[in-house]
Amino acid sequence: MSDIMYSAGRVARSPAFKFFLISFQILLLLIPLLIVSGLVSEREGRSREVERDVARTWGGAQQLTGPFIVVPYMVRIETKDGDKLIAQTQERRAVFLPEDLTISGTGASKVLHRSIFDINVYTASLAVSGRFAAPDMNEIDPNAISVRWRDATLVLALSDVAGLKEAATVTINGREAIPFAPSLGVPGTYTSGMHAKLSGAPSAIEGDTALKDFSFQANLVFTGSGTMTIAPAARETRFELTSDWAHPSFMGAFLPVDRTVSEKGFSAKWRVPHLARSVPQAWMLADGGFERFSQHQFGVAFYQPLDFYGLVTRALKYGILFLAVGFMGVFMLELLSGKRVHSVQYLFVGLAMVFFYVLLLSLAEHIGFTPAYIAASVATGGMLSTYVSRALESARSGLIMAALFALLYGFLYLILQLEDYALLAGAGLGFVALTVVMFATLRIDWSGLGATSIRGPAGDVRPGGA
Numbered sequence: 001m002s003d004i005m006y007s008a009g010r011v012a013r014s015p016a017f018k019f020f021l022i023s024f025q026i027l028l029l030l031i032p033l034l035i036v037s038g039l040v041s042e043r044e045g046r047s048r049e050v051e052r053d054v055a056r057t058w059g060g061a062q063q064l065t066g067p068f069i070v071v072p073y074m075v076r077i078e079t080k081d082g083d084k085l086i087a088q089t090q091e092r093r094a095v096f097l098p099e100d101l102t103i104s105g106t107g108a109s110k111v112l113h114r115s116i117f118d119i120n121v122y123t124a125s126l127a128v129s130g131r132f133a134a135p136d137m138n139e140i141d142p143n144a145i146s147v148r149w150r151d152a153t154l155v156l157a158l159s160d161v162a163g164l165k166e167a168a169t170v171t172i173n174g175r176e177a178i179p180f181a182p183s184l185g186v187p188g189t190y191t192s193g194m195h196a197k198l199s200g201a202p203s204a205i206e207g208d209t210a211l212k213d214f215s216f217q218a219n220l221v222f223t224g225s226g227t228m229t230i231a232p233a234a235r236e237t238r239f240e241l242t243s244d245w246a247h248p249s250f251m252g253a254f255l256p257v258d259r260t261v262s263e264k265g266f267s268a269k270w271r272v273p274h275l276a277r278s279v280p281q282a283w284m285l286a287d288g289g290f291e292r293f294s295q296h297q298f299g300v301a302f303y304q305p306l307d308f309y310g311l312v313t314r315a316l317k318y319g320i321l322f323l324a325v326g327f328m329g330v331f332m333l334e335l336l337s338g339k340r341v342h343s344v345q346y347l348f349v350g351l352a353m354v355f356f357y358v359l360l361l362s363l364a365e366h367i368g369f370t371p372a373y374i375a376a377s378v379a380t381g382g383m384l385s386t387y388v389s390r391a392l393e394s395a396r397s398g399l400i401m402a403a404l405f406a407l408l409y410g411f412l413y414l415i416l417q418l419e420d421y422a423l424l425a426g427a428g429l430g431f432v433a434l435t436v437v438m439f440a441t442l443r444i445d446w447s448g449l450g451a452t453s454i455r456g457p458a459g460d461v462r463p464g465g466a
Helices: 002-012 017-026 030-058 290-296 308-317 319-337 343-367 368-393 397-417 422-440
Strands: 063-082 084-097 100-114 115-134 144-147 153-160 167-170 176-179 191-197 214-225 226-229 236-243 248-252 258-262 265-273 282-284 298-302
Touching: 017 319, 030 100, 030 308, 030 319, 030 343, 030 397, 063 115, 063 191, 063 290, 100 298, 115 258, 167 308, 176 191, 176 282, 176 290, 226 248, 226 265, 226 319, 236 298, 248 265, 265 298, 308 319, 308 343, 308 368, 308 397, 319 343, 319 368, 319 397, 319 422, 343 368, 368 397, 397 422
Parallel strands: 063 226, 100 236
Antiparallel strands: 063 084, 063 144, 063 153, 084 282, 100 115, 115 214, 153 191, 167 176, 167 214, 226 298, 236 265, 248 298, 258 265
């Protein structure tokens, strides 16, 4: 019985047993890591809620669609009631798209502050110009019995009209200015926007008989947040946008044909022919509303490549590697020094390394990510180095751990700044750490059987030691 107890004690004190115990503790620390991850998600959700609140008052993601010409007309419909023929008239609306459309302007970015959160917004100043060909109702419905050309309207859809900051007018043929009125002016249509009655532009209407071809020009000033997109509403659509935002993300159905991005901002140009979209140049409104352009929108997102919530989340993904390197550093120093570090002390080291993320998150919300990272890493690394120094009763061990934590925190920061090469850098760190530990422990007697001899319970000599 004493031999069994003696062997069990030897196993419990062996480096191999300590190694597996440390590995189990690392896995156990996944629980507080998950709790911290939930905390990050909760704080990020609160940030997004604040962004939505600001968007409701400042302006949300803006989609500009149009302009279109909407013309009401009447058709005769005959139905049978038994042997009786009943004739009725029904009102319909035709939609005509421009031949050419050019939208150009600027998007000035701005950061709004609410509580401890920062929200990126923009103010857009756009010039919208182009040309309509003379509409031909026969393209839409040859059965039209009357067309109300004088009730024709030019409509322009904007997803969040609350962002409009100035009154807008449309100038027809360079001389007739018509003010825009609220809504699209089309009954039963819930798309937000504005409209202008073309009856205010005599040069575009031939009495009550038809619309002539005409040019148009309008200036829009509106605010928004997140994204700005337009629809390829013309036979030939051109869009040019410049901004002081340094991190654009070009999005949607079409990418720019030319772009320039620098730290001072970006400039981009799009050119989209009507053949690249599955939308006709004219249609009956009942056959398809203005929403048919939704899948053809394109533009830019005022994108923040890595906000601090995303950075903390990415740092947490390296938590296991982070803990493993720190624990292996303490373990190696324990083996080399001959001093014993209790498993509870390892647990304290692990909890302190996990708490680094809490410090990082809480400080980043107030002072920004980089200052927060420096403060959290210095506080955590300094405290842990001192703790290991006292536990091993060696100032040299403390200095070695300080250098290790400096290298570890520095490399983690580098990984967080790398978007395209983060995985490669993380894999490289893991491989190097594993290689160092493997070769540094190559001569370690993991079983403990080759250590200094001690006396057994019956006085016999047994190999190994505590």
